[in-house]
Amino acid sequence: MGKFKVLNKSELQNNESKVVNVNEDSIAVFNVEGEYFAINDRCSHAEASLSEGEVYDCKVECPLHGAEFDLRTGEALTPPASKAVVCYQITTDENSIYIEVDDNA
Template identity: 45%
Template sequence: MSSEGAFTKVCALGDVPEEGALGVEVGDTPVAIVRSEGEVYAISDICSHAEVNLSEGEVEDGTIECWLHGSCFDLRSGKPINPPATQAVPTYVVKIDGDDVLVSLDTKNS
């Protein structure tokens, strides 16, 4: 995982619910694998506002909602859509290989 561009198998595609999320760990990094509108995303599993697991929140229309205070994050960019969160969370590169979901911790956004 320390080498740039390295992908790690994190789960089977069938483990990720439709319009839902699955919390996994890539090394020591908590990552939410999210399926929304037919696409699969990888986003930090820790809310930038309250440090709770985003994978426990609702997924809808390309966003994931923090279950604690209701901030929604765009799955493509990690940017918050509404308060109280004001900082983006990292998003990661996802690759589907057959039925395997692979993630690279090289972030796509700052």
């Protein structure tokens, strides 16, 4: 596993999301009321960017066909998506946001 600094906290305000790239992965990072979450940005149903989805109750709704994913686990909660998206471990310190990824991924 490798730990990568992906953003300064000041770059991701409350209720914002951003896409970061780590290795070959595009990862959507969310700040939900001061809690941080990271899942693969690409919806498991088609090619939509989950960072552009609407967030509520720790879920994100895919902007293309409306499938919902749990931000804590990446689990697909509603159709048309049925496969989970990868969920990444996220840590923070005073100023920075880090993501842990498998170096071999």
